[in-house]
Amino acid sequence: MGNSYISRRIASFGYAFSGIAAFLRSEPHARIHALATVIVVAAGCWYKLSAPEWTGIIMVITLVWVTEMMNTVVEKIMDHLSPDHHPKVKWIKDVAAGAVLIAAIAAAITGAIIFIPHIL
Numbered sequence: 001m002g003n004s005y006i007s008r009r010i011a012s013f014g015y016a017f018s019g020i021a022a023f024l025r026s027e028p029h030a031r032i033h034a035l036a037t038v039i040v041v042a043a044g045c046w047y048k049l050s051a052p053e054w055t056g057i058i059m060v061i062t063l064v065w066v067t068e069m070m071n072t073v074v075e076k077i078m079d080h081l082s083p084d085h086h087p088k089v090k091w092i093k094d095v096a097a098g099a100v101l102i103a104a105i106a107a108a109i110t111g112a113i114i115f116i117p118h119i120l
């Protein structure tokens with residue numbers, strides 16, 4: 001029983017990693033986020049950010065990735081369940097996109113607060 005529980009948990013990790021790979025393969029947005037993440041992490045190493053600064057950067061990078069992935073999931077669900085144009089679908093997709101926008105604004109402000117003093 002213990003072994004099968006562990007095998008199921010390992011399989012779940014496999015599905016989660018294949019989900020991340022599928023997101024990167026199918027969504028051009030995801031590749032832009034990946035490039036932006038690499039640039040921000042490289043800049044963080046270059047400016048030798050402190051532990052609290054890294055924590056802030058990692059939190060907002062995560063927030064942007066998670067909201068973008070959930071927004072994509074919402075879009076795919078709605079396109080699958082309701083391919084026709086519908087005001088309720090518009091509301092759902094617009095609110096999901098709004099969540100991504102909030103995360104992106106928070107990331108831009110946090111990035112500015114952390115990096116501008118280093119650059120100056």
Ligand SMILES: Nc1ncnc2c1ncn2[C@@H]1O[C@H](COP(=O)(O)OP(=O)(O)OP(=O)(O)O)[C@@H](O)[C@H]1O
Nearest residue numbers: 029075082083084085086087089090091093094097
């Ligand atoms: N079935 C629909 N019914 C009503 N409005 C829709 C529908 N599909 C899309 N829209 C409108 O078009 C906008 C864009 O939707 P879409 O699914 O094309 O996402 P997108 O912003 O192009 O995302 P991506 O570029 O990641 O594909 C939605 O936010 C919504 O306002």
